[in-house]
Amino acid sequence: xxxxxxxxxxxxxxxxxxxxxxxxxxxxxxxxxxxxxxxxxxxxxxxxxxxxxxxxxxxxxxxxxxxxxxxxxxxxxxxxxxxxxxxxxxxxxxxxxxxxxxxxxxxxxxxxxxxxxxxxxxxxxxxxxxxxxxxxxxxxxxxxxxxxxxxxxxxxxxxxxxxxxxxxxxxxxxxxxxxxxxxxxxxxxxxxxxxxxxxxxxxxxxxxxxxxxxxxxxxxxxxxxxxxxxxxxxxxxxxxxxxxxxxxxxxxxxxxxxxxxxxxxxxxxxxxxxxxxxxxxxxxxxxxxxxxxxxxxxxxxxxxxxxxxxxxxxxxxxxxxxxxxxxxxxxxxxxxxxxxxxxxxxxxxxxxxxxxxxxxxxxxxxxxxxxxxxxxxxxxxxxxxxxxxxxxxxxxxxxxxxxxxxxxxxxxxxxxxxxxxxxxxxxxxxxxxxxxxxxxxxxxxxxxxxxxxxxxxxxxxxxxxxxxxxxxxxxxxxxxxxxxxxxxxxxxxxxxxxxxx
Amino acid sequence: xxxxxxxxxxxxxxxxxxxxxxxxxxxxxxxxxxxxxxxxxxxxxxxxxxxxxxxxxxxxxxxxxxxxxxxxxxxxxxxxxxxxxxxxxxxxxxxxxxxxxxxxxxxxxxxxxxxxxxxxxxxxxxxxxxxxxxxxxxxxxxxxxx
Numbered sequence: 001x002x003x004x005x006x007x008x009x010x011x012x013x014x015x016x017x018x019x020x021x022x023x024x025x026x027x028x029x030x031x032x033x034x035x036x037x038x039x040x041x042x043x044x045x046x047x048x049x050x051x052x053x054x055x056x057x058x059x060x061x062x063x064x065x066x067x068x069x070x071x072x073x074x075x076x077x078x079x080x081x082x083x084x085x086x087x088x089x090x091x092x093x094x095x096x097x098x099x100x101x102x103x104x105x106x107x108x109x110x111x112x113x114x115x116x117x118x119x120x121x122x123x124x125x126x127x128x129x130x131x132x133x134x135x136x137x138x139x140x141x142x143x144x145x146x147x148x149x150x151x152x153x154x155x156x157x158x159x160x161x162x163x164x165x166x167x168x169x170x171x172x173x174x175x176x177x178x179x180x181x182x183x184x185x186x187x188x189x190x191x192x193x194x195x196x197x198x199x200x201x202x203x204x205x206x207x208x209x210x211x212x213x214x215x216x217x218x219x220x221x222x223x224x225x226x227x228x229x230x231x232x233x234x235x236x237x238x239x240x241x242x243x244x245x246x247x248x249x250x251x252x253x254x255x256x257x258x259x260x261x262x263x264x265x266x267x268x269x270x271x272x273x274x275x276x277x278x279x280x281x282x283x284x285x286x287x288x289x290x291x292x293x294x295x296x297x298x299x300x301x302x303x304x305x306x307x308x309x310x311x312x313x314x315x316x317x318x319x320x321x322x323x324x325x326x327x328x329x330x331x332x333x334x335x336x337x338x339x340x341x342x343x344x345x346x347x348x349x350x351x352x353x354x355x356x357x358x359x360x361x362x363x364x365x366x367x368x369x370x371x372x373x374x375x376x377x378x379x380x381x382x383x384x385x386x387x388x389x390x391x392x393x394x395x396x397x398x399x400x401x402x403x404x405x406x407x408x409x410x411x412x413x414x415x416x417x418x419x420x421x422x423x424x425x426x427x428x429x430x431x432x433x434x435x436x437x438x439x440x441x442x443x444x445x446x447x448x449x450x451x452x453x454x455x456x457x458x459x460x461x462x463x464x465x466x467x468x469x470x471x472x473x474x475x476x477x478x479x480x481x482x483x484x485x486x487x488x489x490x491x492x493x494x495x496x497x498x499x500x501x
Numbered sequence: 502x503x504x505x506x507x508x509x510x511x512x513x514x515x516x517x518x519x520x521x522x523x524x525x526x527x528x529x530x531x532x533x534x535x536x537x538x539x540x541x542x543x544x545x546x547x548x549x550x551x552x553x554x555x556x557x558x559x560x561x562x563x564x565x566x567x568x569x570x571x572x573x574x575x576x577x578x579x580x581x582x583x584x585x586x587x588x589x590x591x592x593x594x595x596x597x598x599x600x601x602x603x604x605x606x607x608x609x610x611x612x613x614x615x616x617x618x619x620x621x622x623x624x625x626x627x628x629x630x631x632x633x634x635x636x637x638x639x640x641x642x643x644x645x646x647x
Binding site: 051054055166167169170172173176177179180183187189190192194195197218221222224225226228389390391392394395396398399400402403406407412415416418419422423426427430431432433448449452453456457460461 | 504505508512516519522523526527528533534535536537539540541544545547548551552554555558560563565566570573574577578581582584585586588589597600601602604605606607608609610611614615618619621622623626630634635636637638
């Protein structure tokens, strides 16, 4: 009954008025962030991190706030998918396929309620799964030595590259850019500066928050300038919202199956929520067959991807908390938050700081109910948010990014670096090179090198030590398979494109 | 086609420079078997190899913006760089209003609207961050109201 004792510890923290307030604020902000096109979970969380840090929240509070934002953004992403046919974030792309046709048929309210409910089921089951699986995985993680960790990091880069990109070489370049940047600064072991080009500003290395905010938030502004804010705001009106109980009940198995698929997809390092919603939608589509009418605006078609997406969001927290390896772009950003707060994710986190982990899990359970309330009866408030024109939103996002980074370091050099990362992000995305591996590289580069060097110290320079345990060999095989397999699967698993009017 | 090839070449060159500077990293007497050079060199080599893949097997050409939009993007970058330099000496309000206004104008070219958006964002954000969140922002240029 370990879990019950732990949960009661968690709830004793999560139910304190202050933490509860943070969770509610986080849910609210998150839903807005998710709903606004051009402000997805990764960049939304990214611009908020420097701020939470400067306001001086303690570790548990900051983590509760930001993971509520993260869950909220996953809920909110569906709103603009359904009403505007623009996915508010990448995983919500699959929701446009049936959500927008439903809205065009005058059933926008139904689509929002069904998908909101599906989000709840997915996120709730995933949080339960997280509760049981994470402590188990944390125990396995004790068996990991430096050789295993090195292989695990490699696995994260390989699968992330394999899943997130259309071209393996491009994702490999992206990982190398990130890892290469992580090497800049004073070397931990020898204490000597590396690759700084003599610039004193670079002795401390490149702050990952600067890179994240630049690559995600600033780059987005450039895209909106390029598009002149086009493709926003032509939407469908929302009429009265009634809860279609019968339809929700009819999709119960769809929601359950989709949650299962999404959770597993989320746990895989590097796969994340996009894969979760994609697999959930595709498998339900093939279960329903021709008669299911997927793509024409059916309830199951909005329930499946939303349950999958939210379950994957919860699942992605498992490897992030237990192993320190994020499962998606947004969890990479959350990992950055943990590192900023001086929390080292991994098995020791569960034994040494149980209040952080269980407070977080309890808050997530509570946040889910708050989000259900916000996203079903109160959904109209968030629909109004969509009317904020990009000409105000995007400059606002840029200014908040500047304030955040500036208040962290107070140096104009970091601001310039952030703009440079924005330009880099624009060029990379134009060339269809994924930016998430860059972030992951900057975040994990130092740890990956440390793991390699410690492994070599243990084995006195024998390279075969890296393949010396069954776990390590398994991870190497998985890494190679994760990198190579998508090349062959790409033809089979073709991403469906957005519905056009 | 061409974009990927050019990017691949540039990336390969950067990787080569990276490898050479990695070989010049100072090593200390506290040496571990790997040392501070090996991992950066591995990264450089992997990067160079993947970059060559791009040169020889490029993807279809992406849609680049037309020259005018390109100009707008360059202007945006210059504005942001100037903003970064201006923030400390000129205080928060003025640079933010100007930078936000220009960005807003670039996204949707309505001058009056952009001016109001700039001023509104600047004062609104200042109030939120200074008074609600308690960040130490300086509103005006130093010494203006002493």
